[in-house]
Amino acid sequence: MSIFIQQIFNGLTVGGIYALIALGYTMVYGVMRLINFAHGDLCILGAFIGLTLLSSAIGSEQPGPAMLALAFVVAIIVVAVAGLVLELVAYRPLRKADRLAAVVSALGASILIENGIMLIWGPNVHVFPAGLLPQTTWYVAGAAITFVQVMIILASLVLMAALYLFVHHTRFGTAIRAAAIDQDTARLMGINVSRVIASVFIIGPALGAIGGLFIGVYYREAYFTMGWTYGLYAFIAAILGGIGNIPGAMLGGVLLGLFNAFAAGYVSSSWQDAITFGLLIAILLVRPTGLLGERVAEKV
Amino acid sequence: MNWVGAALWVLGLGIPAVVDTTWVSVAAVFAIYAITALSEDIILGRAGMFDMGHAVYLGLGAYVTAILNVAFNWPIFATMPVAIMLAAAVGALLAAPLIRLRGDYLLVATIGFNAIFVLAMQNNAAGLTGGSDGITGVDVPHLFSWELASQSAMFWLDWVVLGFVLLLMRNLDRCEFGRTLRYLKQDQLAATTLGVNARAAKTLAFAIGAGLAALAGSLFAVQLSTVGPTSFVFTESVTLFAIVIVGGQGSIPGILLGTALMFVVPQIFRNLAEYRYFVFGIAMIAVMVLRPQGLWPRRKRAA
Numbered sequence: 219m220s221i222f223i224q225q226i227f228n229g230l231t232v233g234g235i236y237a238l239i240a241l242g243y244t245m246v247y248g249v250m251r252l253i254n255f256a257h258g259d260l261c262i263l264g265a266f267i268g269l270t271l272l273s274s275a276i277g278s279e280q281p282g283p284a285m286l287a288l289a290f291v292v293a294i295i296v297v298a299v300a301g302l303v304l305e306l307v308a309y310r311p312l313r314k315a316d317r318l319a320a321v322v323s324a325l326g327a328s329i330l331i332e333n334g335i336m337l338i339w340g341p342n343v344h345v346f347p348a349g350l351l352p353q354t355t356w357y358v359a360g361a362a363i364t365f366v367q368v369m370i371i372l373a374s375l376v377l378m379a380a381l382y383l384f385v386h387h388t389r390f391g392t393a394i395r396a397a398a399i400d401q402d403t404a405r406l407m408g409i410n411v412s413r414v415i416a417s418v419f420i421i422g423p424a425l426g427a428i429g430g431l432f433i434g435v436y437y438r439e440a441y442f443t444m445g446w447t448y449g450l451y452a453f454i455a456a457i458l459g460g461i462g463n464i465p466g467a468m469l470g471g472v473l474l475g476l477f478n479a480f481a482a483g484y485v486s487s488s489w490q491d492a493i494t495f496g497l498l499i500a501i502l503l504v505r506p507t508g509l510l511g512e513r514v515a516e517k518v
Numbered sequence: 519m520n521w522v523g524a525a526l527w528v529l530g531l532g533i534p535a536v537v538d539t540t541w542v543s544v545a546a547v548f549a550i551y552a553i554t555a556l557s558e559d560i561i562l563g564r565a566g567m568f569d570m571g572h573a574v575y576l577g578l579g580a581y582v583t584a585i586l587n588v589a590f591n592w593p594i595f596a597t598m599p600v601a602i603m604l605a606a607a608v609g610a611l612l613a614a615p616l617i618r619l620r621g622d623y624l625l626v627a628t629i630g631f632n633a634i635f636v637l638a639m640q641n642n643a644a645g646l647t648g649g650s651d652g653i654t655g656v657d658v659p660h661l662f663s664w665e666l667a668s669q670s671a672m673f674w675l676d677w678v679v680l681g682f683v684l685l686l687m688r689n690l691d692r693c694e695f696g697r698t699l700r701y702l703k704q705d706q707l708a709a710t711t712l713g714v715n716a717r718a719a720k721t722l723a724f725a726i727g728a729g730l731a732a733l734a735g736s737l738f739a740v741q742l743s744t745v746g747p748t749s750f751v752f753t754e755s756v757t758l759f760a761i762v763i764v765g766g767q768g769s770i771p772g773i774l775l776g777t778a779l780m781f782v783v784p785q786i787f788r789n790l791a792e793y794r795y796f797v798f799g800i801a802m803i804a805v806m807v808l809r810p811q812g813l814w815p816r817r818k819r820a821a
Binding site: 311337446489 | 568621622623631637760767792793795800802807811
């Protein structure tokens with residue numbers, strides 16, 4: 219029983235991270251029908267930027283939490299700018315071209331960012347400094363829950379709620395949803411679709427940077443190929459919930475996190491990826507529109 | 519154009535006479551990857567199915583040849599038909615339930631197959647695949663009493679197979695099945711109303727593409743004399759996918775040019791290993807932004 223509860227908390231933590239990253243995939247796919255393969259790498263870029271700031275604080279008299287907050291702010295800003303530049307340089311010129319051209323451009327961007335990280339920070343695994351956050355641990359029915367886990371779960375919930383309110387209860391959020399349903403009609407209604415797309419490339423990477431830095435803080439490590447692994451998981455989460463569907467990405471992330479935690483806890487971990495991809499293929503066969511249904515612009 | 523291509527192929531036979539063995543092996547690897555890229559073009563460029571796990575079929579061919587040869591002492595040429603048939607069957611079985619899905623979902627599913635394949639090879643599935651070390655000691659091919667042991671002999675073998683595949687691709691352009699695929703890609707609804715069985719045609723295209731990739735895989739196992747899971751990871755599939763789009767969908771010279779750029783040019787810049795992939799990423803974006811239709815797009819000609 220205590221293992222069961224432990225896995226629930228582990229799964230919720232990882233699921234919150236997946237959800238934060240999945241939102242970037244699903245929002246971009248919703249308005250552009252493009253799998254932004256570079257998104258996972260952008261998120262890990264956030265982890266590395268945070269890592270650099272945190273490592274520089276070691277030895278100085280800076281308090282941990284304040285430094286961590288600063289690391290988050292800088293990572294968010296840099297990654298959001300990188301996302302915007304990516305959109306302008308690699309995707310905007312291809313908006314009217316064959317869809318596959320944009321896919322290859324996205325793959326190129328992913329390779330570029332991943333290897334850019336390797337050139338700057340090197341190919342080794344970097345360890346996150348310890349002692350940044352309180353080492354408090356709570357015990358619930360025999361399961362240990364750490365401060366970091368509680369922080370990640372709460373922060374993901376707050377961010378997701380904020381995004382949900384923004385998309386469903388503001389004028390600009392309505393414009394995003396309108397562009398995701400039908401770009402041409404949205405344009406006729408006076409919505410600046412280019413601005414909507416640019417905003418999606420700021421919000422998605424900003425949330426992703428938080429997710430990436432959470433990965434670093436939670437697993438206490440960062441390496442340059444991490445973006446692919448976590449990016450693919452987050453993308454699977456987006457499909458699980460229904461691609462283009464923002465609450466779907468949140469639900470998909472949490473469910474996939476729980477699924478992975480139980481797969482790792484009860485089945486062999488060397489087959490964990492295979493089990494996750496098996497789940498993905500099963501979803502695609504049984505219910506390709508995801509649990510909450512997809513919401514995707516129909517481009518002709 | 520066809521005469522120019524045929525003349526270039528004949529000239530290519532002379533490669534071992536002018537360059538040293540290192541470059542002969544680069545040329546052999548080019549031929550092998552060109553076959554694989556052409557087989558990806560059947561699925562992606564001609565049938566319009568987004569297959570981002572094509573390294574699976576290359577790997578299946580390589581593993582079948584390696585296992586049958588090393589563990590069961592089959593001669594290399596006897597393993598090839600088995601490799602082709604098995605990969606074609608696997609390709610058809612995997613694709614059949616998925617081709618009704620929208621392109622992007624097929625793409626993600628094939629990424630999943632690739633990850634599962636690599637894990638299965640690494641975890642030594644059925645005790646045959648040798649785990650992460652793979653299988654070593656693949657024999658050289660024997661043609662009657664003639665042993666194709668030298669690098670030049672292996673190059674000629676690869677080059678002849680490439681020539682055969684090029685002829686096949688040219689015929690595919692002209693035959694009814696090729697026209698069916700083009701029609702399906704342009705307008706599936708219109709094609710089906712004229713009686714085209716979309717599902718059967720697409721499954722067949724997937725099987726042919728997978729089978730040809732396995733043929734290349736057999737040659738790959740022979741060329742390296744060793745087979746391991748790292749040669750068939752997802753990155754390889756991405757490269758094959760990119761070759762078709764960067765070169766030009768459905769364009770034979772485009773695919774060959776793409777193969778040369780993606781597999782051979784990196785060999786030349788081996789010394790700049792660290793910056794290689796960084797530049798590679800920039801180049802992929804630049805080519806797509808400047809030439810979204812590919813470097814050497816398919817000629818439009820009156821049907």
